[in-house]
Amino acid sequence: MTMDTSTRPDEVAAGERSLAARARADGVRFLLALFVNLEGKQCAKLVPVEAVDSFEREGLGFAGFAIGAIGQQPGDPDVVAMPDPASYTPLPSVREGLALVHCDPHVEGEPWRYAPRVILKSLLAQARQRQLELKAGAEIEYFLVTRDAEGRLVPADGRDTAPHPCYDARSATRMYDHLTRVSTTMNSLGWGNYSNDHEDANGQFEQNFAYADALTTADRVITARYVISMLAEQQGMTATFMPKPFADQTGSGLHLHLSLWREGSALFPGTGTHGLSDLALRFLAGLLEHAPGMQAVLGPTVNSYKRTGAISTRSGATWSPRQITYGGNDRTHYLRIPDEHRVELRAGDSAANPYLALAVALSAGLDGVDRELDLADPCHPELPPTLLHAVDALTTDAVLTAALDTVGPGVADYYATRKSDEFFAWHTTVNDWERDHYLTAF
Structure with missing residues (x-):
């Protein structure tokens, strides 16, 4: 990752005009x-x-x-x-x-205080008081689906049936109109779209754009979800950010690439493990320590744990972490360190609220910096197996609850209650699996 400190002339001019004048x-x-x-x-x-x-x-x-x-x-x-x-x-x-x-x-x-963007802005302002800036990149994964004649959910491209479809040139080309419209939109806005590809599951795609300050990236994730959904609808498809719509397929992630900066200088490069600075290593240690509670935000739905809990998929890999580990350029880790400039947090899925995800990640990382944590084997080796386990971990994590309550009290408890209610609403639903297993079993 390199730092672009230039300011485009249109940005300067835009700042001098009212919203109405720009429109x-x-x-x-x-x-x-x-x-x-x-x-x-x-x-x-x-x-x-x-x-x-x-x-x-x-x-x-x-x-x-x-x-x-x-x-x-x-x-x-x-x-x-x-x-x-x-x-x-x-x-x-x-x-x-x-x-x-x-x-x-x-x-x-x-x-x-309950508004996610307000929460993230408050935490970023606190970091700026320490002369720290969080920069982030986001990988947006999603499925393009439709319904067949029997009403079953299927990939929108009926020919997308290969057992190993990742990076398939023909599948990507069949979705050329959609992918290029999204790409053109991103680039017209100055986002720096640099890649659009077919991902590991049938009907799954990813579209990437350049990193920026954390608030801008969170806004762009929300804008991208809106644009992708609307453009897909115009072509008779549904773009879904449900983490795992198909049981036998890889789920969709929202991988976040994180780095800290001060006055235009990157703070992660150094001489320590994986070429990282002491500050970076402590930031990573904070992410690992708070991983169980963070998962209630990074994986915010019942369906999220079908992704992180998957043992195998049709392609042979899940590409989502089950354990809280770290390492170099290795996509099986919870924290991947592709180079000395950034860390990739791979536990988030496509349903994650980007404002909250970046808020808890920043708070967890800075707690590691403040406490000078060592990057050692994490105390909690496994990710929570269900949303309820993750919520329990969140409610007992004082750093993360303080992050959600940064603008005012009650937000963390409110969020945890809603997520617990969501789990029990699902848990009390009788489904086909239960009928198949128990209807005549006794």
């Missing part, structure tokens, strides 16, 4: 004012360009309880979405005249 200059007719709740649901309203001035000044009201996991009851005051002009993103490839802007939810004039 009008780009021929935008509607602005999608978007934010996500704690579970990653994308919530938005369409704002006509004629109302963008007032939107930028006053925000846009939402009934908070209707949003879902945002810490509100029906009688609570409105959640007001305040736009971040720096995140303004024209999206003519999705709809002509459309642009998107990420928002920070507020309640009664204060940043709302």
Whole structure:
């Protein structure tokens, strides 16, 4: 990873113009004012360009309880979405005249403590007080699916049936229109898309873009999920970020490449193990120590543990960690160290909320730095086997609960309760596996 300290002229000019002026200059007719709740649901309203001035000044009201996991009851005051002009993103490839802007939810004039973007921004600000900046890259994996005549979920490409489809040239070419539209959109926005490929499972793809500061990367993950989904729908497909839609196939990850910087200088390169600095090694040690609790955020669904718990797949590899290990350029590890500039955290899946994932990773890593932890064999060798185990680990991890509660109290408990409820809702559901095994067994 190399540091680009240059500033594009259009970025300077954009910073001097109002959101409405930028939208009008780009021929935008509607602005999608978007934010996500704690579970990653994308919530938005369409704002006509004629109302963008007032939107930028006053925000846009939402009934908070209707949003879902945002810490509100029906009688609570409105959640007001305040736009971040720096995140303004024209999206003519999705709809002509459309642009998107990420928002920070507020309640009664204060940043709302249950809002994932607000949580990450608070932790990044605390890191800046220490003259530290977290940079991140993200690998976005997903499936393109449809339903067959019997209503079964199948890969959208009916010819995508090979037992080892990863990097298959013909499968990628059959999805050329979709992949190139996504790539062109990313590059038109200056993201630096550099790779688009067929992944290890039938119907699975990955599209990569350059790393950036952590907040920008988290915004781009959410924007990319939106763009990928919309462009897939336009071609009669569904893009799913469900971690493991097929039991016999590899699941989808959200691998995060992390590094710390200070005043434009990379802090990870050094003379220690794997060419890393003492700071980097302690950061990695923090990630390992807090791995069990972090998994409740990195793998936030019941389905997530079908991915990390998989023993084998049709291709012969799961590409997801089962144990909390670290090593060099080895994709079987929880923490992969491809070079001295970064560490790849491989436990996150495609359902992970990128704001929360980066928030807990930053907090865990900096705890390792503060406590000068040694990078040794981790105390907890296995990842939690279920969402409930991960939630239990989260609730007993003071560093991670403090990270989620960084803007105000109650967020960690609220998140843990929702995730526990999700587990038990699944656990009390009678499914085909149980009927197949028990219906006439006794």
